[in-house]
Amino acid sequence: MLIKTLSAASLALLATVSNPANALAECFNATATYYSDYYEGRQTANGETFSNSGYTAAIADWRSFGSYRVTNERTGASVEVYANDRGDFGDNIDLSQAAFDAIGNLDSGVLDVQVCRL
Numbered sequence: 657m658l659i660k661t662l663s664a665a666s667l668a669l670l671a672t673v674s675n676p677a678n679a680l681a682e683c684f685n686a687t688a689t690y691y692s693d694y695y696e697g698r699q700t701a702n703g704e705t706f707s708n709s710g711y712t713a714a715i716a717d718w719r720s721f722g723s724y725r726v727t728n729e730r731t732g733a734s735v736e737v738y739a740n741d742r743g744d745f746g747d748n749i750d751l752s753q754a755a756f757d758a759i760g761n762l763d764s765g766v767l768d769v770q771v772c773r774l
Contacts (some may be wrong), residue, residue, distance in 0.1 A: 683772040686747045688726060689765065690756035700741035707752070714741035714750040715771075723774040725761060726751065728767055733759040737773065 694748055699713075700706050702721055711715055713724065726749065727734040735751075735758040749771055753762060754763075760767045 671720045683770055684747055685729070686749045686771050688749050688751050688756060688760075688767040688769045690751045690753050690762065702740045704740050706741065709754050710752050710757075711735060711737045712735040712741065712752045713739045713755065714743040715739045716743060716746055716748070724749075725772045725774055726755065727770045727772075728759040729770055730768065731759070733757050737770050 691706065691714075693708065695706050696708055698706050700712070704712075706712070713725075713726070723736060723738055725734050725736050736756050737751060737755045739749075741750070749769065756762060756767070771773070
């Protein structure tokens with residue numbers, strides 16, 4: 657019995673290592689918007705200076721800073737961003753204009769996205 661248990665655990669570990677995309681990723685559906693020019697040069701929650709030309713984001717307080725993949729649910733286009741700011745807006749994500757423009761059109765203002773922690 658112990659050998660079967662170890663074998664199953666080893667196979668699961670091997671599957672994760674051989675395909676990092678299958679690693680335990682925290683994903684959620686969200687509505688993406690983007691920062692207005694008002695925030696350019698202001699300090700983010702982690703102390704960095706905000707720039708709309710960078711690939712950064714603000715997420716709700718209950719999520720942590722770090723890297724995320726944001727995917728436009730309609731087109732499949734995705735971008736990797738670093739969450740360095742926080743906002744109190746539930747499952748929404750606020751992207752820099754550069755990050756938003758990489759997966760959608762700034763004129764739309766809002767996108768349905770999937771957000772996965774990397």
